[in-house]
Amino acid sequence: MRYISTRGQAPALNFEDVLLAGLATDGGLYVPENLPRFTQEEIASWAGLPYHELAFRVMRPFVTGSIADADFKQILQDTYANFAHPAIAPLRQLGSNEWVLELFHGPTLAFKDFALQLLGRLLDHILARRGERVVIIGATSGDTGSAAIEGCKHCENVDIFILHPHQRVSEVQRRQMTTLFGDNIHNLAVEGNFDDCQEMVKASFADQGFLKGTRLVAVNSINWARIMAQIVYYFHAALQLGGPARSVAFSVPTGNFGDIFAGYLARNMGLPISQLIVATNRNDILHRFMSGNQYVKDTLHPTLSPSMDIMVSSNFERLLFDLHGRNGTALAQLMSSFKLGGGFSVEEDRWAEARRLFDSMAVTDEQTCETIAQVFASTGEVLDPHTAIGVRAARECRRSLDIPMVVLGTAHPVKFPEAVEKAGVGKALHLPAHLEDLFQREERCTVVPNDIAAVQAFVSAHGNRGKPL
Numbered sequence: 001m002r003y004i005s006t007r008g009q010a011p012a013l014n015f016e017d018v019l020l021a022g023l024a025t026d027g028g029l030y031v032p033e034n035l036p037r038f039t040q041e042e043i044a045s046w047a048g049l050p051y052h053e054l055a056f057r058v059m060r061p062f063v064t065g066s067i068a069d070a071d072f073k074q075i076l077q078d079t080y081a082n083f084a085h086p087a088i089a090p091l092r093q094l095g096s097n098e099w100v101l102e103l104f105h106g107p108t109l110a111f112k113d114f115a116l117q118l119l120g121r122l123l124d125h126i127l128a129r130r131g132e133r134v135v136i137i138g139a140t141s142g143d144t145g146s147a148a149i150e151g152c153k154h155c156e157n158v159d160i161f162i163l164h165p166h167q168r169v170s171e172v173q174r175r176q177m178t179t180l181f182g183d184n185i186h187n188l189a190v191e192g193n194f195d196d197c198q199e200m201v202k203a204s205f206a207d208q209g210f211l212k213g214t215r216l217v218a219v220n221s222i223n224w225a226r227i228m229a230q231i232v233y234y235f236h237a238a239l240q241l242g243g244p245a246r247s248v249a250f251s252v253p254t255g256n257f258g259d260i261f262a263g264y265l266a267r268n269m270g271l272p273i274s275q276l277i278v279a280t281n282r283n284d285i286l287h288r289f290m291s292g293n294q295y296v297k298d299t300l301h302p303t304l305s306p307s308m309d310i311m312v313s314s315n316f317e318r319l320l321f322d323l324h325g326r327n328g329t330a331l332a333q334l335m336s337s338f339k340l341g342g343g344f345s346v347e348e349d350r351w352a353e354a355r356r357l358f359d360s361m362a363v364t365d366e367q368t369c370e371t372i373a374q375v376f377a378s379t380g381e382v383l384d385p386h387t388a389i390g391v392r393a394a395r396e397c398r399r400s401l402d403i404p405m406v407v408l409g410t411a412h413p414v415k416f417p418e419a420v421e422k423a424g425v426g427k428a429l430h431l432p433a434h435l436e437d438l439f440q441r442e443e444r445c446t447v448v449p450n451d452i453a454a455v456q457a458f459v460s461a462h463g464n465r466g467k468p469l
Contacts, residue, residue: 001064003030003224006321007335008328016066016126019119019225020134022218023205027335028328029318030224036061038270043235043244051088052076054239055232058269062228067125075125079118082107084432089114089233091240092409094379097401098394100387100409101237107434108176109412110307111259112147115221115229120151120158122225123217127157135211135463136160137204138219139197141255142169142307143411145187146176148219153182158217159463161186163197163455166447169306172415172431172438179441186462192450193300195311200452202314210456214463221258222314230262231269233408238271241404249275251394251407253386255308257286257315259408264319264357274403277359279393281305284362286313291360293351296343304365304419305385307411323350361393365422368392372423382427384411385419 003018004010007028013021018030046054055076056069063072080088085105092100106113127134136158138148145162152160162177166189178187190197201220208216221227238248250273252260260276267273278286281303289295300311317335323346324330338344345351363371371388375381383391390407398405413420414429431438448454 001062002033004033004328005030006317006328007332009332014066015063019122019126019223020215020217022216022223023202026332027202027206028332029222029315031318031321032062035265035268037268040244040270043239043270046235047239051232051236052080054236055080055229058232058235059228067122071125075118075121079121082117083113089236091237091406092381094375094381094391094407097404099237099241099404099406100381100383100391101233101406102409103233104384104409104412106147107150108143108146109415109432109435110143110147111230111408111410112143113150114233115226116144116147116151116219118151118229119148119219119223119225120155123152123158124155127155132215133157133159133464134215134217135459136217136219137163137201137459139163139194139201140169140177141165141194141309142173144220146173146180149177149180149185152219153180153185155184159184159186160219161188161459163188163190163200165189165193165197166191168193168302168309170416170418172417173306174445175438175441175443176435178443178445179438181444186458187445188455188458189445189447190450190455191447194309195300196450198310198312198314200455203452204456210460211463212460220314221256227258227262227265227315230259231266234263234266234273235271237406238273241406244270244272247272247274247403249273249277249398249400249403249405251277251279251390251397251405253279253305253308253390253408253410254286255280255283255310255313257313257319259410261315261318267357273357275359275399276357277361277390277393277397279390280360280362281308281368281389282362282364283309283311285311286316287360287362290354290358293345293348294343295338295345304368304416304422305389307386308389319354320346323353359397359399361396363389363392368419369423372420372425376423376425376427382413382420382425382429383409384413384416386410388419
């Protein structure tokens with residue numbers, strides 16, 4: 001399997017090199033040169049497989065030539081062994097032909113565990129073989145940071161630096177990051193917003209001189225391995241609901257477009273998906289594109305669903321690449337104009353192509369709380385605010401009641417008590433046993449200015465397990 005950049009100028013790489021590269025040298029994102037496609041008979045034969053075995057069948061084509069089958073099978077078995085539910089990603093019914101796919105049974109209670117528990121193990125396997133050490137710099141709007149630290153904390157050849165927007169993540173999210181200690185773990189609270197953190201990460205990939213020769217690796221969803229791992233649970237959900245003999249629709253809470261892009265890829269790999277709904281909050285750049293062909297930056301607003309408080313959706317570039325016929329030159333020009341002018345529209349036929357599969361909705365905080373309350377009243381289930389946005393969008397945008405609608409349940413509600421309390425849900429939420437003392441644990445975190453030079457200086461001074469790089 002070879003991977004190419006969305007901007008057309010970087011060299012094609014194999015999986016191992018893409019895993020370590022993250023962002024392409026031309027500023028683009030890596031995608032498979034040719035997407036594997038499965039027959040309906042092949043997909044149907046996977047029904048009933050344990051999650052890690054299904055994951056092997058879906059992901060094997062992406063790693064061929066870089067990881068031996070036996071090694072990859074063991075890595076996947078280890079990845080999902082510490083999830084709290086035996087189904088790994090169980091489905092829970094909310095209504096007639098309406099389901100929530102619970103993706104929060106991993107160690108940090110969020111869907112990011114599916115990819116980042118795998119990513120840490122992949123890095124350990126490949127770096128040990130190559131005898132290399134790397135630095136991870138990641139930006140998080142809440143959940144990626146703790147999942148990345150949890151996934152990489154035992155990695156012998158990794159130093160990890162996580163940037164989060166100061167005072168703009170929930171207390172549970174922050175503590176899940178700042179109470180994990182290790183000589184190779186560093187939490188930085190940036191006095192800015194998530195987009196500032198994300199831009200620093202991208203700029204650091206573009207110029208890695210501050211690392212003094214050490215390689216930089218991405219844990220954000222710009223890293224292809226993140227997207228690859230998320231494809232699996234679309235197949236998993238569909239197989240539970242009669243797929244591939246019948247189509248399934250998905251509503252996906254998304255800010256950075258990575259999770260829903262995985263669903264788009266699953267469809268292109270042969271899984272019958274009839275509709276993908278972009279469910280977002282007040283920070284609605286994706287909704288404004290899907291509904292009106294306007295991809296334009298706006299003011300970033302803090303909401304009750306902070307993991308989606310994102311205005312520039314990095315992974316959207318991967319969809320735009322396909323919509324432009326995989327023309328890297330055209331895509332590079334489009335992204336350059338976006339950076340200079342803050343917005344764009346695409347040709348009408350390209351936008352119409354996206355609209356054939358995608359619908360979208362922007363959900364307010366008030367609507368989020370209403371949905372949490374409604375679902376609790378009718379089912380007794382408590383939703384986190386991001387999942388509630390997915391449910392609201394699913395109910396508003398659903399094209400067919402005959403097709404199963406699956407909402408991706410992206411996080412455990414205990415991570416967002418403010419939204420649950422505002423919704424008036426009286427059910428007490430308790431942290432699971434492995435996190436029950438979270439609020440008593442010591443925290444370690446460094447507040448830094450919204451300045452890339454300050455962040456890079458910190459990384460340079462504290463890499464190599466606390467020694468200057």
